[in-house]
Amino acid sequence: MTETEFDFLRGYLKQRSGLALTAEKRYLVESRLSPVCRRFNLAGLTELIGCLRLARDGAIERAVVEAMTTNETFFFRDRTPFDLFRDVLLPGALAARAGQRRLRIWCAAASTGQEPYSLAMLLAEAAPRLAGWRVEIVATDLSTEVLEKAKLGLYNQFEVQRGLPVQLMLKHFTQVGEQWRIAEPLRQMIDFRPLNLLQPFEQLGTFDIVYCRNVLIYFDTATKADVLRRISDQLAPDGAVLLGAAETVIGITESLMPDPEHRGLYRHAKAGASPSAGMPATPTAAAAVASLRWAVR
Structure with a gap:
């Protein structure tokens, strides 16, 4: 060459x-x-x-x-972003969205599906608190090949051993020959769609939580700024964005600001990025929704 x-x-x-x-x-x-x-x-x-x-x-x-696309991923990768979802973002959403009972999550660059399925497992664990809610997970990726694998929800032994706790594997997966298939209800929770982040994505609608992890590191600064700005346009005013451990908005865009209490978590600049801004971080709505019916997209 x-x-x-x-x-x-x-x-x-x-x-x-x-x-x-x-x-x-x-x-x-x-x-x-x-x-x-x-x-x-x-x-x-x-x-x-x-x-x-x-x-x-x-x-x-x-x-x-x-x-040329890197599709490295595994269940509960880096753990902290999922702990934040379970302990901070989901309880906050229960309080902030108690009136409309709807939560929309976007996993950009979802690869073979381990990230959205990890979130789906956490949502399944929180099902009693989400009774009567409409929860949507939209998972997108540039590669149609990896999306087809994600839709199948079928993983080999090595893939299910990477980051997936044994108890969750036994609870949510069924062995099929030498592979493991994630439960049908969890597969139905996720809407997998092909999407190039360089192209318009207004058609996806507004999201409360966006996971865009470990993809911006492959872009130059101008492209990062453009993608982050357009993500912020699709983010609810009190919403949150989670980036990869090696990614940041600092020095790239002013449309998002770091959450001062949680590394890797970013808030809409309009919300002020203060601890009290956006979805609250305390599980005050758990009891209020406990008796409602669980409804997932």
Whole structure:
């Protein structure tokens, strides 16, 4: 692959997925795109790049972008964002949304589904407190391939052992041969949709909680700022955003502000990002909803 070809791929991938490749990532491009060449019976990267330049084969174009997308994920990854959901965000939502009894959650860059399914398990554990509520989890990803796996909810032994407590595995999964399938009610809780974060997503509607973790690290600053601004536009005024451990809004956007009490949690700038702003962090509404019926999308 020549420098000119590599530069073309860098620009192509940035335009299509936001991925900002540095010069030292050339080896990564070659290792990930070589299988794509074999899959489509192409002689090598030069022929592959020629196909991309002609823009005549959507299947090849999608395969290239998906091959370069990092889909690393596992159940309850980094744990803290899920503890925050269970201990802070969900109790706060019960209080703030007690009148309308509706909660909308968006998992952006959901990959093979472990993140939204982890949230679904936490919601199932809190079912008595959510009786009568309408809870929606929208999970999106650029890759249609990983979304198909996510919809199946079928994972191998290694995948269910990564971060998933044994008691939750036994409670919410059924063994199918050498794999494990998550329970149908949890699969039905999640609406998996293909979505490129570089494209408009106003059609998704407004969300109370947004998980956009470990994807911004692959974007340049301008792209990060644009995505975060548009996420804030879809966020309820008292809503919350959770980013990955290596991600921040500081120095990138003023539309979101760090929550002073919880690392990795960000509030709408309009809410002031104070401990009292937005959804309250105390479980004061638990008793009020305990006798209602559980209703999930």
